[in-house]
Amino acid sequence: MQSAKLPTVVLVGRPNVGKSTLFNRLTETRDALVADLPGLTRDRQYGVARFENRRFMVVDTGGLMPESRDPLAVLAEEQARMALDEADRVLFLVDAKVGLTPSDVAIARELRKRGQVLTLVVNKAEGRDVLAAAAEFHALGLGVPHVISAEKGQGVPALLRGVLDGLPVVPDDATQDQDDRVCVAIVGRPNVGKSTLVNRLLGEERLLAADVPGTTRDAISVDFEYEGRAFRLIDTAGVRRRARIWEGVEKISIVKTLQAIERAHVVIAVVDAQADIGEQDARLMGLIAQRGRAMVLAVNKWDGLAGDVREQVRYQIGLKLPFLDYAPTVFISARHGSGLGELMAFVQQAYASTMRELPTAEVTRVLEQAVEAHPPPAVLGRRIKLRYAHQGGRNPPRIVVHGNQTEKLPVAYKRYLANRFRDAFELVGVPLLLTFKTGDNPYKDKKNVLSARQIRKRRRLMAHVKR
Numbered sequence: 001m002q003s004a005k006l007p008t009v010v011l012v013g014r015p016n017v018g019k020s021t022l023f024n025r026l027t028e029t030r031d032a033l034v035a036d037l038p039g040l041t042r043d044r045q046y047g048v049a050r051f052e053n054r055r056f057m058v059v060d061t062g063g064l065m066p067e068s069r070d071p072l073a074v075l076a077e078e079q080a081r082m083a084l085d086e087a088d089r090v091l092f093l094v095d096a097k098v099g100l101t102p103s104d105v106a107i108a109r110e111l112r113k114r115g116q117v118l119t120l121v122v123n124k125a126e127g128r129d130v131l132a133a134a135a136e137f138h139a140l141g142l143g144v145p146h147v148i149s150a151e152k153g154q155g156v157p158a159l160l161r162g163v164l165d166g167l168p169v170v171p172d173d174a175t176q177d178q179d180d181r182v183c184v185a186i187v188g189r190p191n192v193g194k195s196t197l198v199n200r201l202l203g204e205e206r207l208l209a210a211d212v213p214g215t216t217r218d219a220i221s222v223d224f225e226y227e228g229r230a231f232r233l234i235d236t237a238g239v240r241r242r243a244r245i246w247e248g249v250e251k252i253s254i255v256k257t258l259q260a261i262e263r264a265h266v267v268i269a270v271v272d273a274q275a276d277i278g279e280q281d282a283r284l285m286g287l288i289a290q291r292g293r294a295m296v297l298a299v300n301k302w303d304g305l306a307g308d309v310r311e312q313v314r315y316q317i318g319l320k321l322p323f324l325d326y327a328p329t330v331f332i333s334a335r336h337g338s339g340l341g342e343l344m345a346f347v348q349q350a351y352a353s354t355m356r357e358l359p360t361a362e363v364t365r366v367l368e369q370a371v372e373a374h375p376p377p378a379v380l381g382r383r384i385k386l387r388y389a390h391q392g393g394r395n396p397p398r399i400v401v402h403g404n405q406t407e408k409l410p411v412a413y414k415r416y417l418a419n420r421f422r423d424a425f426e427l428v429g430v431p432l433l434l435t436f437k438t439g440d441n442p443y444k445d446k447k448n449v450l451s452a453r454q455i456r457k458r459r460r461l462m463a464h465v466k467r
Contacts, residue, residue, distance in 0.1 A: 015063025292396025350429035
C-alpha cells in the first residue's frame with residue numbers, strides 16, 4: 001500500500017488553524033472539508049503529495065483540544081495521536097492572526113515529549129511581516145518558525161524543502177498511482193453504523209465512531225487488502241432529509257457523499273434494521289441506481305433481533321425498496337462482525353459485474369433468444385424489430401440495442417430485456433442500462449423518379465378513376 005512506502009508527514013494543531021487548507025494545498029485536491037468552523041475535521045485524512053519530483057504521504061488530523069471534555073473531541077484527539085505514531089515528520093500549525101494561546105503551549109509540551117522531528121508552522125500570515133508574525137511563537141521553544149499562508153501558498157515551498165530534507169526520496173512517477181483498487185463507497189443515513197463497518201473491515205479503530213448522528217462529516221478514503229485484493233473504502237457523511245439540513249457544512253458533506261458515489265465501482269448502502277426504513281433511504285438508493293452504480297444493500301444491527309422482527313424488516317425492504325430487486329441484501333452486525341464475509345463476497349461479484357466485457361456475438365444471441373421467447377408488441381399493426389445489440393460501456397454496464405421503432409418499446413418490455421441480459425451474463429448488483437437506437441430508413445429522403453412508361457400508366461389509371 002502507498003502509506004507503507006511513502007514517508008509520512010502529519011499535520012497537527014488546535015482547531016481552525018488551517019490544517020485542512022494546507023492538506024488540500026499539498027495534495028492539490030479538495031478532499032479535506034474546509035470551513036471557518038472549529039472542530040470540523042475529526043477523522044484522519046490521508047493523501048499523496050508531490051513536490052519537486054518526489055512523493056510523500058500527508059495526513060490531516062482533527063484539532064487537539066487538551067482542555068475539551070466533549071466526547072467527540074476526545075475521540076478526534078485519539079485519532080490524531082494514532083496518526084502521530086506513524087509520522088516521519090510532524091508539522092505543528094499555529095494561527096498568526098490569533099496569536100499564541102494556552103492550547104498551543106499545551107500541545108507543544110505534549111509534542112516535545114514524543115521526541116519526533118517537529119516543525120513549527122505559523123499559518124494565516126498573508127499580508128503580514130514574516131518576523132513580526134513569528135515573534136511570539138519563539139516562546140514555544142521549537143526552533144525557528146516557518147511562516148506561511150496555506151490559503152495563498154506563500155512560504156509553502158520553502159517549508160517543504162526543510163521538512164523533506166533527510167527523508168527517503170520516492171520519485172514522482174505518475175504510473176505508481178495507477179492501480180486496480182476496487183473503490184467502494186459506504187453510504188446511508190446518519191448513525192446507521194457506516195464508520196463502525198469500516199473499522200470492523202480494517203480490524204482497527206481507523207475512523208471515529210460514536211453513537212451520535214453526524215459524527216462523520218468528511219468523505220474519508222482508506223486503503224486496505226481483503227483476501228489478496230486491494231480495496232479503497234470511502235466512508236461518507238450520513239444523508240438526512242433536505243428539510244433537516246440547515247448547517248452549511250452538512251450541505252458540503254452531502255456534496256462529498258455524492259462525489260464519492262460517482263467515484264465508486266460499488267456502493268454499500270447501509271440501513272438500520274432497528275429503525276424504520278423510510279423515504280430518505282429509498283431516495284438515496286434511488287439516486288445510486290440512477291447513477292448506475294453497482295450496489296449491495298447491508299442491513300446493519302441485525303444481531304439481537306427477534307424472529308418476528310426480522311421477518312417484519314424483510315417485509316419492509318421488499319415493500320419500500322422494490323426497485324432494488326437486482327441488488328443482493330446482506331444482514332450484518334458491523335459491531336460484532338457477523339455477515340461481513342458474505343458482504344465482501346457480494347462486493348467482489350458486483351465489481352466483476354460492473355467491469356465485465358460483454359462480447360457482441362453473445363449479447364446479440366441473448367437478444368435474439370429474448371425476442372423469440374417474448375416478441376415485442378406491434379404498434380399500429382407494425383411489428384417492432386430488434387436486430388442486434390452490443391456493449392456500450394462499463395461501470396455502469398450499458399448495452400445498446402439496434403432496431404426499428406425502438407422509441408415505441410413499452411417500459412415493461414425494456415425491463416424484461418434488462419432482466420434477460422442480467423440473468424444470462426450473471427450480473428450481480430448492477431442496474432443494467434439499455435440504450436435503444438432506431439436505424440435510419442435509407443429511402444426516407446430519396447425521391448422516387450418515375451419513368452416515362454410509369455407516368456403514362458399512372459395517367460391511364462387516374463383517367464379510369466375519374467370516369
